[in-house]
Amino acid sequence: QQPVQSPQAVILREGEDAVINCSSSKALYSVHWYRQKHGEAPVFLMILLKGGEQKGHEKISASFNEKKQQSSLYLTASQLSYSGTYFCGTVPYITQGGSEKLVFGKGTKLTVNP
Amino acid sequence: SAVISQKPSRDICQRGTSLTIQCQVDSQVTMMFWYRQQPGQSLTLIATANQGSEATYESGFVIDKFPISRPNLTFSTLTVSNMSPEDSSIYLCSVASRGAPYNEQFFGPGTRLTVL
Numbered sequence: 171q172q173p174v175q176s177p178q179a180v181i182l183r184e185g186e187d188a189v190i191n192c193s194s195s196k197a198l199y200s201v202h203w204y205r206q207k208h209g210e211a212p213v214f215l216m217i218l219l220k221g222g223e224q225k226g227h228e229k230i231s232a233s234f235n236e237k238k239q240q241s242s243l244y245l246t247a248s249q250l251s252y253s254g255t256y257f258c259g260t261v262p263y264i265t266q267g268g269s270e271k272l273v274f275g276k277g278t279k280l281t282v283n284p
Numbered sequence: 285s286a287v288i289s290q291k292p293s294r295d296i297c298q299r300g301t302s303l304t305i306q307c308q309v310d311s312q313v314t315m316m317f318w319y320r321q322q323p324g325q326s327l328t329l330i331a332t333a334n335q336g337s338e339a340t341y342e343s344g345f346v347i348d349k350f351p352i353s354r355p356n357l358t359f360s361t362l363t364v365s366n367m368s369p370e371d372s373s374i375y376l377c378s379v380a381s382r383g384a385p386y387n388e389q390f391f392g393p394g395t396r397l398t399v400l
Contacts, residue, residue: 172326202389211376211391212327214285225388257326259389270315270380270387271342274327 175275192258201241288392307377312357
C-alpha cells in the first residue's frame with residue numbers, strides 16, 4: 171500500500187527549514203528517501219531501518235517512528251540545490267528481515283527560492 | 285555506489301511495435317528492478333529481475349507485455365511489447381546489493397519513451 175507524503179508541495183526561501191513526512195498503514199522494515207530533479211533519475215538520500223540504524227547524506231537528517239510507521243525528512247538551512255521532488259519509499263516488515271521492494275509515495279515538490 | 289547506464293536514453297515509437305531497454309551496471313549486484321514513472325507521477329515497480337530465473341511481476345504487470353531478461357549479475361533488459369500511447373513513460377532500472385542491514389537502491393538515468 172502506497173505511503174502518504176505531506177505536504178504535497180512547499181516553497182522556501184534559501185536558508186529556511188522544511189520537514190517532509192511519510193506515513194504508512196503497514197509495519198515497516200525500512201524507509202528510503204530520494205530526491206529527483208526534473209528530467210533526472212531519483213538520487214538516494216537516506217535509508218532508515220527498524221531498530222534505529224540509518225545511513226545517508228551528511229547534510230540531511232531524518233527520523234523513523236516505528237510504532238507510528240512514520241518517517242520525517244528534515245531539510246535545514248535549505249540551499250537552492252535542494253529544489254526537487256522528494257519521494258519516500260517504504261519496505262514492509264517481513265520476519266526474515268525485509269524485502270527490497272520499494273513502494274513509493276506520491277512525492278513532495280520542494281522549491282527553494284533565492 | 286554502482287554506476288548504472290540505460291540504453292536508449294529516449295525513443296519515439298509507433299503504436300504496435302516493441303522496444304527493448306537495456307540496463308548495465310559496472311559491478312555485480314544482487315537485485316535489479318524495473319520501474320515506470322509517468323510524467324509528474326510517482327515511481328511504480330513493474331518487476332524484480334531475477335538472475336537465472338523468471339522475473340517477479342507486480343500486480344497489474346504481466347510477462348507478455350513486459351518480458352524481462354537477466355542473464356547475469358550486471359545486466360538486464362525490459363521489453364515493452366505491442367506498445368500503445370498509454371505506455372509513454374519513463375522506465376528506470378534500479379539496483380541493490382543485499383548487504384545487510386542496508387539495501388540502498390540506486391537508479392539508472394531512465395529511458396524516456398513516447399508512443400505515437
